[in-house]
Amino acid sequence: MNIKPLHADIIAVGSELLLGGPVDSNSVFVANFLAECGIEVRKKISVGDQKADIQEALRGSLKRAHVIVLTGGLGSTLDDCTREAVAETFGCPLIKRKRAYENLKACYRRFGRPVTPLLAKQAFLPSGARMLGNTVGTAPGFLMRDGQSVIVVLPGVPREAKVMMISQVQPVLRKIFNSNRHYWLHAFHTFGLPETDVQKQLSPILKDVGRIQFGLLASPRGVTVTVSCWVLSGSRSFVKEKSPFFPEWVHLVNQVRECLRPGLFAEGERTMEEIVGEVLRGRSWTIAVAESCTGGLVAHRLTTVPGSSCYVDRGVVSYSNKAKRELVGVPASTLGRYGAVSSQVAMAMAKGIRMRSRVDVGVGVTGIAGPGGGTVEKPVGLVYAAIDGPHGTQARRWQFWGDRTEITLKTSQAVLDLIRRYANEVSP
Amino acid sequence: MNIKPLHADIIAVGSELLLGGPVDSNSVFVANFLAECGIEVRKKISVGDQKADIQEALRGSLKRAHVIVLTGGLGSTLDDCTREAVAETFGCPLIKRKRAYENLKACYRRFGRPVTPLLAKQAFLPSGARMLGNTVGTAPGFLMRDGQSVIVVLPGVPREAKVMMISQVQPVLRKIFNSNRHYWLHAFHTFGLPETDVQKQLSPILKDVGRIQFGLLASPRGVTVTVSCWVLSGSRSFVKEKSPFFPEWVHLVNQVRECLRPGLFAEGERTMEEIVGEVLRGRSWTIAVAESCTGGLVAHRLTTVPGSSCYVDRGVVSYSNKAKRELVGVPASTLGRYGAVSSQVAMAMAKGIRMRSRVDVGVGVTGIAGPGGGTVEKPVGLVYAAIDGPHGTQARRWQFWGDRTEITLKTSQAVLDLIRRYANEVSP
Structure with a gap:
């Protein structure tokens, strides 16, 4: 046909x-x-x-x-x-x-x-x-x-x-x-996998896809893979007439999903902030965020989700060292010894905000967004984040590239992904 | 020629x-x-x-x-x-x-x-x-x-x-x-004036503009007016050859500037957040922001400017009533009597964050970003903001339209504009 x-x-x-x-x-x-x-x-x-x-x-x-x-x-x-x-x-x-x-x-x-x-x-x-x-x-x-x-x-x-x-x-x-053509599109959103790796992982599948099209799009939010196809339906029985094609499509979508599993955070129209909201709701956890280099972007993204007031308790932007001491109780000695951009300060921020706001999960982010402020030891794009909650404390270190906007956007995405993974972990 | x-x-x-x-x-x-x-x-x-x-x-x-x-x-x-x-x-x-x-x-x-x-x-x-x-x-x-x-x-x-x-x-x-053509473009960014008013104000000027083109663009960030023209320059003396045209251009740019004065916040490539940073630096003022409905967007926009750590001390996202009490000391009685979305709470937030962080200027924002949470008395899009600083306390009420994203973006722009106007005022 x-x-x-x-x-x-x-x-x-x-x-x-x-x-x-x-x-x-x-x-x-x-x-x-x-x-x-x-x-x-x-x-x-x-x-x-x-x-x-x-x-x-x-x-x-x-x-x-x-x-x-x-x-x-x-x-x-x-x-x-x-x-x-x-x-x-x-x-x-x-x-x-x-x-x-x-x-x-x-x-x-x-x-x-x-x-x-x-x-x-x-x-x-x-x-x-x-x-x-x-x-x-x-x-x-x-x-x-x-x-x-x-x-x-x-x-x-x-x-x-x-x-x-x-x-x-x-x-x-x-x-x-009176068209009987329909457009099928399925999008997979990944984070943490480089574009070349995503392509490599998909290459065995890509070999024989017939009329199905693949798309790959890298952005500071991660790599998105789309699978799309124009399909035909009879006007009387859409489900029946499209069925000959259906298994091929379902099989491919499942294959891609399996391939991307390690970095997959959402499918379709869903965003990272929605997914994070969903896993937090699923746990009945409340959250509070202490941010430095991201200047409120993580809290802002969390609160763009309608209904987020159910799980977001507060955010603080402790931009100055004074604010880090006062708002989340980072000890002056920790700041002096390790510097504001350090894993120790990120952990102190996460623990501090969790304790002070009495929420289930506390998050701390500190880094150098640039263009100024970088050194040989701590270059622009260096970011530390920590999460403190029912599953204990975890800290991460990233080195991002790009301008100030890109670095803060990548950082916010990485931090949200950290929260998602943390909340998805099986309880200890 | x-x-x-x-x-x-x-x-x-x-x-x-x-x-x-x-x-x-x-x-x-x-x-x-x-x-x-x-x-x-x-x-x-x-x-x-x-x-x-x-x-x-x-x-x-x-x-x-x-x-x-x-x-x-x-x-x-x-x-x-x-x-x-x-x-x-x-x-x-x-x-x-x-x-x-x-x-x-x-x-x-x-x-x-x-x-x-x-x-x-x-x-x-x-x-x-x-x-x-x-x-x-x-x-x-x-x-x-x-x-x-x-x-x-x-x-x-x-x-x-x-x-x-x-x-x-x-x-x-x-x-x-080897082109001797040059493109001149000048952009005026306004906030707070409806598009129809901008057009009305410009209409006397628009009548006779010769080869100069006008553009008008409305967005949640305000209305931008552009004036543009292709001009010719000799290869030897650009300044000299373009001079016959120059007075016409300069005159028009000045006319447009005067027309738009009441709402004009920036020209050219400059953004609202940069301008706010500049006036705060000019005053040697530090700032702290307490946000509810904008969920950190105001703080985030302030900190997107390189070097903003000189004047941004901190931001807090006091999303829950608990956070409003704890982070900025809004009295439970004020919350109970006027509701979280009220001019009284916005003022308490501004004063609270200013006092607690010992900065020059404190800002409070509270509103209903939607889609849920609106009532007949307090509909979605209702926003209160207050600023407290050396020039005393000011509060504002806005009713914005649009979806959640639009409302928070408009709110952040209105709040930044409020800070700009406040800092530009002549000291009492």
Whole structure:
């Protein structure tokens, strides 16, 4: 059975995307929403707010893409011209839409502002286009068809584009293409294994994977391995028709999981901080963290998890030696004898915060984040961490590389992984 | 005098860029480095690790771009095929380069690994290409010319691409194009002004700006306004030849600055945390922060600035009520009477941490980051902050919107801005 390929291009419009400014992040969720409709993104393009450039990109994509999603440039500022660029490409005049105009009036009334001619241009759409109402903002989007292609135009504001995509674009695309293709993706997140080792461990499996694709991505948070595949389902019985393929997929996912076991901390969308929260909850343990070089990043990451107030008691950033003595009771003699960046001080911090806050687990981190402060004996990137709890005390030493941001991010990840492993250990 | 336009396209290669994974961030610094050579990026493209897609993008760009920079897909994994795609496009066979191979051997020797045939493919470059040596990694890049176009191929690892761009690509591009175009960009960062207000304030200036471009970007960190322009300089006397244009630019930049004054906290590359550090240093003040809903983010952001150990004494994350009592001495009666999220508790936190750590400035933050924990009276996004120091005590109340991440980021920015304004006040 042939898997009919449905391809999409995403064109992000905005001069700020081309220089200095942020990169186009809308395309991430747009691509995911398209995948849910069986449509694969093959190209992402960013162009400035210039009509000629938008049109050139659009014409290029019309040659091969079934779906073209444009985002941005629908607002009311002078440089916004996506609406005009698309209308001209298809030779459709822009016509004022009553419903869009009423929505604009209602929106601006809330801010106590009238709809000036400049603002009103948001209510103009190419003739024949299907309006995509904006329930959370001002500018509507729109959808057009041209031969085999569907052109979707969304506002650049992520929240507005997301709502429009889910409530209006996905249903239309499903109806038009009636796709029986589905995208399967499984991600494995590892920490502590170098990229080359991960690759080496996977190489026996990688030899014969057929139409399944592998991806490898290294970042300060660790190495992520993705396994992905487009699969076919019958419209009547998805489970039944995909079953011939199922064993192959399940087998491979299990094989990869086994391979990566030593460093695997999470799968799918889950993050290290969520996993740590889960194991702490599982133990009914509370935790307190004393940080130096990470400056609060470990505590912050722990508390990004909704509901973390159940297990996070407190964090202290004992940046100065004075704070280390006062907040967690590190003896002045220990600081003097071993220096602030030492395994002894990390242990004193862990024990100190555990005792003072009467939690189950205390954690201490001290190191040199750079760029200054390094010496030959204690270079930038040297980090000591310790954990003190029901399973006793453990200390670790790491040497990280990178700039200040990278070193603190790697350190926070290593410390969270240390907590995870500690809490996962069988009780002594 | 005509400003000859030099255009570049950037093609980022990597299937992970198309779905779920990270967005292409290399293009940001590549675009900046090109601007320094008088070359303007007009289009950014991301494609997967598929030869046909890379070639299609490359052929499209060859039609109009003077410079095409490809990044990624030069590694040794099976899916890396940028090298092959480029070589085939120009009909140049891949040839093993001795110098590249020697560098590979030296690199892998450090990891104690031999250069397998798969790894060795990194040493093959298209015949006739100029090799760009990799001094910080394994895969070399390369540079080719085709008619009017220069094609630059860089590794996907940001650190490697950056070094190559600065030390090898920029000099070559300057030599080839001998451009007398320069890019001027000035960014103004504001906080506390809604985007519509910023636009309104700027509208009288926006009317007649000639070839100067404006950009407006709203994020949880505030609204950034950019003013940019391509200007021409003579090769002999840059200062002299650009002077006719200079007054216009200077005037506009000053006008924008005046307009944005009420919310302006930084210009150029500077961040809120750097500015806060600077004003604290200027006052010779030390600071300590007690955080609840932000979970350490304020302290972490303060300490991301190199040298912040001079003024940051400590931070505490008093997440639980117990921690609020113990770490900063918030009276149980205050907690009971007003609730943890109240102006009274924020003030008690600020005063408590200031007294206990004997610093000049104490800061307290308490709020509801969500998604749970909100009530009708105290909804998600409600935040109280207080600052206590030589200028007395100040408290603020905010109602933020967004998800947990957005609310904590906005809160941290608002708190840093509060510290900045407090320290900038004239002493009473």
